[in-house]
Amino acid sequence: MPDRKFLVTFSPHDRNPETTDKVMLTVIIAMLPIIANSVWYYGFYAIKGYVLTSLFCIGFELLFNKISGRPCSLKDNSALLTGLLLAMNMPAAAPWWIMLVGSFVAIIISKQVYGGLGQNPFNPALVARIFLLIAWPVEMTAWIQPTPIIRGFLFDTVSSATPLGTMKSDLLAKGHVVTANLASYTDQLIGNVSGCMGGDGAIFVLIGGLFMMNRKVISWHIPVSFIGSLFLFTGIVWAVNPARTVDPFMHIISGGVMLAAFFMATDYVTSPVIKRAQIVFGIGCGLITGIIRIYGSYPEGTGFAILIMNAFVPLLDKYMRPLSFGEVKK
Amino acid sequence: MPFFGFKGGVHPDYNKSLTMEKPVETLPVKPGDKYYLPLSQHIGAPAKPVVSKNQQVKTGELIAEAGGFISACLHSPVNGKVVSISHVVHPMAGRMEGIVIEADETNDEFVPISDEGTFQQIVQRAGITGMGGATFPTHVKLSPPKEVDSLLINGAECEPYLTCDHRMMLEETMKIIKGAVLIKEKLRIKNLIIAIEKNKPDAIKLFRKYEKEYGFELVPLYVKYPQGGEKQLIKACLNRVVPEGKLPVEVGVIVHNVGTAAAVYEAYTERKPLYERIVTVTGAVVNPKNLRVRVGTPILTLVEACGGFVGIPKKMVMGGPMMGMAVTSVETPVMKGTSGIVVYREEDMPNLTKYPCIRCGRCVDACPMLLVPSIMDRFVKKEMYEALEEHHVLNCIECGCCSYVCPSRRTLVGGFKTSKRHIMQMIKERGAKNA
Numbered sequence: 001m002p003d004r005k006f007l008v009t010f011s012p013h014d015r016n017p018e019t020t021d022k023v024m025l026t027v028i029i030a031m032l033p034i035i036a037n038s039v040w041y042y043g044f045y046a047i048k049g050y051v052l053t054s055l056f057c058i059g060f061e062l063l064f065n066k067i068s069g070r071p072c073s074l075k076d077n078s079a080l081l082t083g084l085l086l087a088m089n090m091p092a093a094a095p096w097w098i099m100l101v102g103s104f105v106a107i108i109i110s111k112q113v114y115g116g117l118g119q120n121p122f123n124p125a126l127v128a129r130i131f132l133l134i135a136w137p138v139e140m141t142a143w144i145q146p147t148p149i150i151r152g153f154l155f156d157t158v159s160s161a162t163p164l165g166t167m168k169s170d171l172l173a174k175g176h177v178v179t180a181n182l183a184s185y186t187d188q189l190i191g192n193v194s195g196c197m198g199g200d201g202a203i204f205v206l207i208g209g210l211f212m213m214n215r216k217v218i219s220w221h222i223p224v225s226f227i228g229s230l231f232l233f234t235g236i237v238w239a240v241n242p243a244r245t246v247d248p249f250m251h252i253i254s255g256g257v258m259l260a261a262f263f264m265a266t267d268y269v270t271s272p273v274i275k276r277a278q279i280v281f282g283i284g285c286g287l288i289t290g291i292i293r294i295y296g297s298y299p300e301g302t303g304f305a306i307l308i309m310n311a312f313v314p315l316l317d318k319y320m321r322p323l324s325f326g327e328v329k330k
Numbered sequence: 331m332p333f334f335g336f337k338g339g340v341h342p343d344y345n346k347s348l349t350m351e352k353p354v355e356t357l358p359v360k361p362g363d364k365y366y367l368p369l370s371q372h373i374g375a376p377a378k379p380v381v382s383k384n385q386q387v388k389t390g391e392l393i394a395e396a397g398g399f400i401s402a403c404l405h406s407p408v409n410g411k412v413v414s415i416s417h418v419v420h421p422m423a424g425r426m427e428g429i430v431i432e433a434d435e436t437n438d439e440f441v442p443i444s445d446e447g448t449f450q451q452i453v454q455r456a457g458i459t460g461m462g463g464a465t466f467p468t469h470v471k472l473s474p475p476k477e478v479d480s481l482l483i484n485g486a487e488c489e490p491y492l493t494c495d496h497r498m499m500l501e502e503t504m505k506i507i508k509g510a511v512l513i514k515e516k517l518r519i520k521n522l523i524i525a526i527e528k529n530k531p532d533a534i535k536l537f538r539k540y541e542k543e544y545g546f547e548l549v550p551l552y553v554k555y556p557q558g559g560e561k562q563l564i565k566a567c568l569n570r571v572v573p574e575g576k577l578p579v580e581v582g583v584i585v586h587n588v589g590t591a592a593a594v595y596e597a598y599t600e601r602k603p604l605y606e607r608i609v610t611v612t613g614a615v616v617n618p619k620n621l622r623v624r625v626g627t628p629i630l631t632l633v634e635a636c637g638g639f640v641g642i643p644k645k646m647v648m649g650g651p652m653m654g655m656a657v658t659s660v661e662t663p664v665m666k667g668t669s670g671i672v673v674y675r676e677e678d679m680p681n682l683t684k685y686p687c688i689r690c691g692r693c694v695d696a697c698p699m700l701l702v703p704s705i706m707d708r709f710v711k712k713e714m715y716e717a718l719e720e721h722h723v724l725n726c727i728e729c730g731c732c733s734y735v736c737p738s739r740r741t742l743v744g745g746f747k748t749s750k751r752h753i754m755q756m757i758k759e760r761g762a763k764n765a
Contacts, residue, residue: 005658006643006644006657006658007644008656008657009645009741009744010733010743010744011647011649011651011653011654011655011656011728011744012651012652012653012733012743013645013672013679014342014490014651014652014734015680015681015682015739016734016736017680018692019739020737020738021683021685023688023690117686117688118687119686268688269689272691273689273691273705274691275694321702321721323700324699324700324722324725325565325574325699325700325725326571326572326576327574
């Protein structure tokens, strides 16, 4: 028998069936309840937002691949994921050009120029959100009243403030929080409050998050430490002076905390790989969010908190490396 | 007996049912068959030939003697004639020096080794190396420089597909037990532990019967790869941590594979040198089997004994899928450490589409040595060997868990294997400079 050419590769010769594109797809599937919820409340605006950001992000990814002469990287599903996340971080009524600029910042400036998937130090969707928030504060806070889709597609916008915005303006104007002006827990949980498309509706974010945990895409470390530390911190401030802020439960279900804790802070690329470093990372996110919300001038701090903690990831991974098996501490 | 476990590890598909129920068959020796015997079948210095071309040899006759203390003797697997002493195919080195013997008559008898000298000398004379795959010369392990209080017999067989140890535990139970007791008595070791993974309940049940009579402890192991790794096994059974860069002896333990224990028994009581072993032939072959084969048999002969290939073979792995070596040629011979032959077709191979590392951390969670493969992989790519050394790459046991779980299909463990060589070289040069 003539000697055949056999393939020679490094061991191991078997692999786990999980691949990167499948992992990304799982995250996208986990987002479906949130997407459905925002379509329910914002109808046409939500659909437009998701479609536009996804198309723009995919478009910029392709464009950059062409320009830099790299192979098409769409099959890893990361551009689509960034697009959807970006839409979730925008008001439903944001104009199309804001989405275009946001997608450009997310894909080109904060991802591709660093070398593409896996190389970016900061979460692309968040960089885009913060950039837009600072550059176009009016458009980025053009919140509209959520209207369930069964009452007809919404075309005329009724502007309305977010609960955290109301809290902040009451605090600044009157010196204390007016609880009566705030949305109810139920509305907050199901997303019947104005805000970013994906930020509200804590229940739906939680469903997606638990699905990802069940599929072992994310672990509990970041969400639990993030939400837990925010709960504790705001709880202490609230217990000391209830006029200063809302109760801790309201804090964790309002704004973008749930979305941030389950979908943004857990972004593999920009969070630590070591479990105990992830806990520190999550605690940092929770504390910074709380500090900005209570003492800062922005009503919401999750975006800034995650970006700040992203910067610490290399340090956390370096200094929290566990001792290797049998390693003796020097 | 408490079970302590270790961190990390993976759960690959075991696929053992293909050959688990199949009793060991002996592969007959046919006159005219050629046997290829590389002089390096073990870790350490290659053996030195003591025969010449055209010389007639008998089964079990010494054909190459150990080339040093960490080396092993080599015996003729058949009655026949030495046809050449030149180069033979070797799974690791491509081609390397070896002896080729052509069988002339079939005979089950062997030339016994002399039983003079110490226990260790007899084991050395029998050319026994670890039968689990790492092929460390057994007499070296049996000459511990420190006091040893525990002897661990490794029946974990945590590699997927392989069932040779499992079958041996069922069919040669007494040899394993008596071999283990022999080592225990000769070395005056206090505890004897036989550890078997729980996915071999029949073997566990069988050994349980003899537990009291022969005075050993049976530890059923949690099914997880790499449960059979020496350091992992010691942690799981005795809750002792072998210090980095040290051997199990450091914590008073010696570990031997079940096959090694049986070989030691055969060498000491039957004076039989090591010239045959059990090999699991599985994967894309017509009739997967457990075969008792002579060392030096080309793997094509094994595959033919199993009815040939199914479809077009794309990859041939010597050993298990997790740590085995992909071989280039069907002429590659079975060696003392060859526990299995796994044949893959194109369609059996996992999807190997590479993506950039997304820092998902799965490798970090899977590493049983608590390393950080994803970060170390960056240093491999940039050839930053100092940084790699600081991240304890030398502690890597090359089990492949990191590559196994990587969704981006990075060749993590492959990079560490090659880097380790560079780092060893680097350390050597550093030592030379300081000296």
